[in-house]
Amino acid sequence: MNAPPRVLTVAGSDSGGGAGIQADLKTMLALGVHGMSVITAVTAQNSLGVQGAWELPVEAVRAQYRSVVDDIGVQAVKTGMLASAELVETVAELLGGTDAPAVVDPVGVSKHGDSLLAASALDSVRTKLLPIATVVTPNLDEVTQLTGVRVESESDLRRAAAAVLAYGPQWVVIKGGHLSGEAVDLLTDGSAEHWLRAPRYDNRHTHGTGCTLASAIASQLAKGQSVPEAVAAAKEYVTGAIAAGFALGGGIGPVDHGWALNRDTPPV
Ligand SMILES: Nc1ncnc2c1ncn2[C@@H]1O[C@H](COP(=O)(O)OP(=O)(O)OP(=O)(O)O)[C@@H](O)[C@H]1O
Numbered sequence: 001m002n003a004p005p006r007v008l009t010v011a012g013s014d015s016g017g018g019a020g021i022q023a024d025l026k027t028m029l030a031l032g033v034h035g036m037s038v039i040t041a042v043t044a045q046n047s048l049g050v051q052g053a054w055e056l057p058v059e060a061v062r063a064q065y066r067s068v069v070d071d072i073g074v075q076a077v078k079t080g081m082l083a084s085a086e087l088v089e090t091v092a093e094l095l096g097g098t099d100a101p102a103v104v105d106p107v108g109v110s111k112h113g114d115s116l117l118a119a120s121a122l123d124s125v126r127t128k129l130l131p132i133a134t135v136v137t138p139n140l141d142e143v144t145q146l147t148g149v150r151v152e153s154e155s156d157l158r159r160a161a162a163a164v165l166a167y168g169p170q171w172v173v174i175k176g177g178h179l180s181g182e183a184v185d186l187l188t189d190g191s192a193e194h195w196l197r198a199p200r201y202d203n204r205h206t207h208g209t210g211c212t213l214a215s216a217i218a219s220q221l222a223k224g225q226s227v228p229e230a231v232a233a234a235k236e237y238v239t240g241a242i243a244a245g246f247a248l249g250g251g252i253g254p255v256d257h258g259w260a261l262n263r264d265t266p267p268v
């Protein structure tokens with residue numbers, strides 16, 4: 001059997017299995033690529049919030065990365081929670097040495113408002129990580145944190161995208177998911193503009209949507225799709241996963257990463 005495309009996530013662990021490394025690897029399995037991980041931090045996390053977070057030493061991040069890249073190789077990389085300026089700069093340096101496309105999810109805070117990135121790391125994200133990104137996928141809060149632009153309507157999305165592109169990524173997807181009646185995202189490289197629209201599900205089981213979207217984009221890029229094709233396919237995958245989200249624990253439940261695999265399984 002031919003080996004599937006290889007995709008690497010560089011992100012934090014979510015013990016609850018809804019976001020972070022766990023969401024990334026489930027997404028990669030569902031989309032038919034071989035998922036690998038460099039863990040940057042471990043969180044104690046569930047449907048109610050983040051109860052604790054511990055960064056890994058820089059040497060541990062470097063060693064995981066070298067193990068994967070030097071032997072197995074990667075066709076696309078996704079980054080998520082990077083926790084500190086030191087880890088952001090380390091990861092940016094490592095990714096600078098590869099030709100694989102990099103999807104950067106500039107994770108700032110969790111759905112519960114828990115911080116996953118030190119305020120002191122924002123400048124390193126702007127100046128070191130964004131310039132080497134193939135695609136960067138901020139949500140509305142992350143756009144404001146990174147650029148100062150506040151997005152209150154769909155027309156603000158264009159201004160926000162231009163402000164992110166000024167830091168040097170090739171493409172930006174501004175996730176307007178929390179904005180209006182529809183789940184509208186804007187993908188642009190400064191000239192082409194793609195509006196991605198999906199029904200907005202009145203469903204609170206959306207833990208890990210951002211991680212899922214970014215990993216799905218990386219998976220599709222590893223399969224050889226163009227950025228607009230990869231983002232359109234990823235949007236379809238995350239929308240299906242949100243529609244199928246389920247209650248776990250007492251708070252915000254996860255999306256269903258297996259929805260596309262389980263489509264023919266009758267509910268029990
Ligand atoms: N209720 C919803 N119904 C449909 N699509 C949604 C909904 N909420 C978010 N989305 C879509 O999900 C994707 C991820 O966006 P979102 O803004 O939730 O990411 P995020 O805030 O980074 O998520 P997280 O921090 O939990 O990982 C986007 O394509 C967005 O439009």
Ligand SMILES: Cc1ncc(CO)c(N)n1
Pocket residue numbers: 011012013014019020021043045080081107109110111116208210211
């Ligand atoms: C580890 C981790 N990464 C990313 C997110 C996204 O919010 C989260 N909740 N936890």
